[in-house]
Amino acid sequence: MAHMGDLRIQNVNLQQSENQENHRTQGFSSPKALVVRRGAPFKIIMHLNGRPFNPKTDNLMVKVMLGHLYLRLPVTISKDEPVSRWKAYFKLEDLNLKSPSIFISSPANAPVGTYRLLLYVFSQSSQRVFAVGNMILLCNPWYPEDTVFVPFEDQREEHVRSDSGLLYMGSPMNLVSRPWSFDQYEPGVLEACLNLLQVSPQHTRNRRKDYLRRSNPIYISRVVSAMINCEDDRGVLKGNWSGDYKQGTHPSAWTGSGDILTQWARSGFSPVKYGQCWVFAAVMCTVMRVLGIPCRIVTNFNSAHDSNANLVIEEFYSETGKKLPNSRDSIWNFHVWVECWMTRQDLGSGMDGWQVLDPTPQERSGGVFCCGPAPVKAIRDRCVDLVYDIPFVYAEVNADVHTIIMRQGQVVGYSVDSERVGSHICTKAVGFPRPQNITADYKYVKSPNSSLRSRNSVVSEDSTLSRSSSQGVSVSLSLDKSPVAGEPILFTVTVTNREPVAKVIKENLDAQAKEYNHSPSDTFWETNQVIRLAPLEVTSLHHQIPAAVCEGLMGDDLVNLAVVLEDEASQERVLASEEFNITSPQLSIQIADEDSIVPYKEHSAFVSFTNPFPEDVSGVLTVTGSGLIQGKVHFRMSSLRPRGRVAQRVVFLPKLTGTKMLQASLTLTKRNTVIRGFKMVYVNPL
The missing domain is CATH 2.60.40.10 (Immunoglobulins)
Structure with missing residues (x-):
């Protein structure tokens, strides 16, 4: 049988x-x-x-x-x-x-x-x-019983499955879209993300307890937030804001998470050098998407780092408009973190939805450098007694800025601005390569357009302090158009005499270069003049900073431009300032037969560049594309004369269907500059 x-x-x-x-x-x-x-x-x-x-x-x-x-x-x-x-x-x-x-x-x-x-x-x-x-x-965002469930398919595609995206930098009036490849489907990335949980201190201390707690995305997200930086553990990235990156890679040179995560895993989990806020956030976004927790990258413009938690940031200026490095607190022109989507059974259903997590090491939370998950709703409603880290994030988007003008150690001018910090908060729109303004999710915005309005004057009309300090004159400063590399910076100072008597006013202008997270460095342009105002006169003064003066200020650098007016009779001083970035030239990417792209068939893209600079340039062009190109392709670009144009053909072979991103960067040899471009590519199912 x-x-x-x-x-x-x-x-x-x-x-x-x-x-x-x-x-x-x-x-x-x-x-x-x-x-x-x-x-x-x-x-x-x-x-x-x-x-x-x-x-x-x-x-x-x-x-x-x-x-x-x-x-x-x-x-x-x-x-x-x-x-x-x-x-x-x-x-x-x-x-x-x-x-x-x-x-x-x-x-x-x-x-x-x-x-x-x-x-x-x-x-x-x-x-x-x-x-x-x-x-x-x-985790399973498609399953209603899972605590990370998202009810909309387009959002699940964007925040879980999409392997590329855009990070926003620069300044609110001049957003820079930085392409980023999350690389979750690249070889070795899934394993590195799982290894991150295995080498965490929580796991090495008590494996059984860690495994059991991994059912909860709140727990997982805190472990990951701490493990992206290496301050307390064998984390992925070492932060560096010093300007000296010789021991590793300049944070601006990374184009995706794959290289970082696989390098970390291959090295036996020693930290990869170097990261800054957007690199920390982008790598965390990759890990969360791999683990199945919906995640998006958020930029907070004019982000306060309030070190003594009094919701006040002080900024000091000289009488000629030079910003002084006196403050312990600071404002970063932008700061990048992530939001993850989950229900908060620990806090009650009102706190479900997007949660702020910030892997950039700034302050300790529970003894460890991590931040969140802080419900966005709790930040908006100032529920500062809930977990985790809500007061810290609340200050990042809501602190008041007190501007103080100093002369020989004495305060000679003072104003308060309650609109500048967190003036614009954005993320990539679902399904489109453009920013979505989410400021109103974090704070009650006064009028529908207030977050888009260019804030010109530090002397805001509704500030009682500024009204008393500028009884006689008020001032505002505005850029005539977004500054572009190779062109002069045009701006207008508007002066109002608020009294029925004539005045003699001294105008001081000062421009300093700055990095997004530092006090400005030395003045690179300044000028002053004396103007006469008739009683109650309003006058506009037009200025320009020559293109040659701003030569080196492109890409990641910003400019702090300030005007101080001094009333010669009363010695009263008022100030207005604006911080802005200069738009870099872009690479253009064109694709042949764009509508007929299918997997496993070769296609061509053409990357072109026109030299906007007054001298010849040369450099190296690098093209990457997760799911389109294996690794990276490099091309040498020999000398290109001013206004000259060059185009390079790139062949790619798609492996996965859906929306993919081709990205290109041109590193110029003599100038410390990277020029970028990206193109979204739709790969049709066979």
Whole structure:
């Protein structure tokens, strides 16, 4: 009787492509593991040689192991009940006894991580065990019971599956879109993100407790926030704001997360040098998307770092308009963090939704350099007694700026601005390569357009202090148009005599270069003049800073421009200032037959550049594209004369369908400048 023999398993097929398509994890190619999402069943097929499976006498059990934790799941005949726990079952209607399919499902709160699957076979005369393989379990934003569930498909595409995006830098009136490749489907990135959880202090201290707590995205996000910087652990990135990057890579040179995460993993988890806020945020965004937690990158313009938590930032100027490095507090022209989407069962349903997490090491939270998750709703409503780190983020978007004019150690002018900090907060729009203004999510915005209005005068009309200090004259400063490399900077100072007497006024102008997170350096342009005002006169003074003076100020540098007016009779002084960036030239990317791009077929892109500078330039062009180009392609660009144009053909071979990003950067040899460009590419399904 043949059927009485042992049940012999030839192999167990993990059905990788079918399962990963059903679980929306296609693109993750882990050679040794099946990648699935929690809360949804997946199917494995057992191929037998010898006799068929006999449901009456043969029993199967699946053992699911996470580290030393394990569960034994007897394989039962399915009854369609809601699954709140782990389960393994057959479906009677399609049970093939020669190669039975086993379905395994996990609960919506199963811990994230790499599991081992074993299959035990019990027949009348024997017991056998078969190692099925590894399964990587991720959060599931598609499943309503998961705490990271997002109800809209376009948002899940954007915040979980999209492997490229834009980060915003510069200044509110002159946004710079920095392309970034999240690289979650590139080889080694998935493994590096899972390793990040394994080398965290929480895991090394108590593995069992860490595995169990990994069911909760609040816990995971705090671990990741701390592990992106290396201040307390074997984290991914070393921050550096010194200006000296010889020991590593300049933060502005990175174009994607893949190189950073794979370099970190290959080096045995020693920190990659160097990161600044947008690099920390972008790498965190990659890790969260890999783990299945929806994530987006947010830029806060004029972000306060309020070191003594009194919601006041003081800025000091000389009587001639030079900004002084006197303050312990600081305002960064922009600061970049991430938001992750999750329910906050610890705080109640009013706090569900987007949560601020900031992996840039600024202040400690619970003894560790991490920040968040802080509900955006709690920041808007100033619920500063809730966890985590809400007062710190609240100050970043709401502090008041007190501007003080000093002369020989004495205060000679004073004003308050309550609109400048957090004046514009934005993220990439869902499905489009443009910014979306989310300022109103963080604060109650006075009028619908106030966040877009260019703030000219530090002497705001509604400030009682400024009204008393500038009884006689008021001043505002505005740029005539967005400054562009190679052109002069044109601006207008508007002076109002508020009294019915004539005045003699001295105008002092001062321009200093600055980095986004530092006090300005030395003055590179200044001028002054004496003007006469008739009673109650309003006059506009037009100025320009010559292009030659701003030569080196492109790309990541900004300009602090200030005007101080001094009333010669009363010695009263008022100030207005503006900080701005100068728009760099862009690379243009054109694609042949743009509408007919399909996987595994070569296509051509043309990257072109026109030299706007007054001298010849040369450099290296680098082109990358996750899912389009393997690694990076480099081209040397020999000398290009002023106004000269060059075009380079680049061949790419798409591997994945959907929206991808081709990005190019040209590093100029003599000038410390990188010129960038990007193009969104839609790869049609075959």
